[in-house]
Amino acid sequence: MRGxxxxxxxxxxxxxxxxxxxDGDDGEALLPEALQTSRRRQRLAGIYDAGDxxxxxxxxxxxxxxxxxxxxxxxxxxxxxxxxxxAGTGRLTVPLAKGGRRVYAVEPAAGMRQQLNRKLALHxxxxxxxxxxxxxxxxxxxxxxxxxxxFNGILHLHGRPMLDASLVHIRERLAPDGCVAxxxxxxxxxxxxxxxxxxxxxxERVHPVTxxxxxxxxxxxxxxxxxxxxxxIRYAPADSEELVQTALxxxxxxxxxxxxxxxxxxxVLEDTFGDVDLSPFxxxxxxxxxxxxxxxxx
Ligand SMILES: C[S@@+](CC[C@H](N)C(=O)[O-])C[C@H]1O[C@@H](n2cnc3c(N)ncnc32)[C@H](O)[C@@H]1O
Numbered sequence: 549m550r551g552x553x554x555x556x557x558x559x560x561x562x563x564x565x566x567x568x569x570x571d572g573d574d575g576e577a578l579l580p581e582a583l584q585t586s587r588r589r590q591r592l593a594g595i596y597d598a599g600d601x602x603x604x605x606x607x608x609x610x611x612x613x614x615x616x617x618x619x620x621x622x623x624x625x626x627x628x629x630x631x632x633x634x635a636g637t638g639r640l641t642v643p644l645a646k647g648g649r650r651v652y653a654v655e656p657a658a659g660m661r662q663q664l665n666r667k668l669a670l671h672x673x674x675x676x677x678x679x680x681x682x683x684x685x686x687x688x689x690x691x692x693x694x695x696x697x698x699f700n701g702i703l704h705l706h707g708r709p710m711l712d713a714s715l716v717h718i719r720e721r722l723a724p725d726g727c728v729a730x731x732x733x734x735x736x737x738x739x740x741x742x743x744x745x746x747x748x749x750x751x752e753r754v755h756p757v758t759x760x761x762x763x764x765x766x767x768x769x770x771x772x773x774x775x776x777x778x779x780x781i782r783y784a785p786a787d788s789e790e791l792v793q794t795a796l797x798x799x800x801x802x803x804x805x806x807x808x809x810x811x812x813x814x815x816v817l818e819d820t821f822g823d824v825d826l827s828p829f830x831x832x833x834x835x836x837x838x839x840x841x842x843x844x845x846x
Pocket of ligand 1: 705
């Protein structure tokens, strides 16, 4: 059983209490040797402090790009400014900017901004990056046509006051007829029901850039008091004595709560989809992709 610290500083959000694993078995002994901390040196990192590892898992997945391209083109065209909150390593920022759209990126994590900067330079793209949060960003000099907060970014807003403050701030940075676009997955019911899921989902993958082979696994735990799921992910490159373990904290918003919060913050819903194929949204949908316009009658 690994020894856990009692708290960790998430530099760009707030202090988050770590959930302990109690006395139960977290499945460590069943992992392949390469993924066991008794066999390899371990480096701990917040998931967004390790932008290179974020990209290993997610850069190749572009499921929502079609949705955001469509919304950008309808709402902003080539003249309007698009703000992407939590732009990360530019998974969506880069293809959107490459298509001639005027994108302004907001990203609080230095590790993610570093990767984003590298890609923008590589593709010679002119995108301003602001180091800020959803409820503090200043934004471009003129009001934005569209603010997008993609890929579960909204699950980083812990608690209703922060969710509401962020949505109201977004509305205030938009042009009078501007829109917000958000996508999120539904709550992780299995983790929430079981309380914790031990190490598992062991997988072998090929790094999309270096071609190196590495093994990965994860575990998750739910803290009902804060409605937060913590997901730990390990990466063990085949040619290294070190394994990297990242931690991700997400607030389990239901889609009903998010829809209500968006309307409560002064938006009118224009479109809702239940998945990246843009199928209609219903209660059992795996995801929610929404577009909402500033409510001018308020
Ligand atoms: C799941 S990643 C999405 C990154 C990127 N948009 C993508 O689609 O790959 C969420 C991003 O939101 C950022 N973030 C976390 N808390 C935030 C907050 N309160 N305001 C703005 N961004 C935040 C993280 O640093 C991270 O880069």
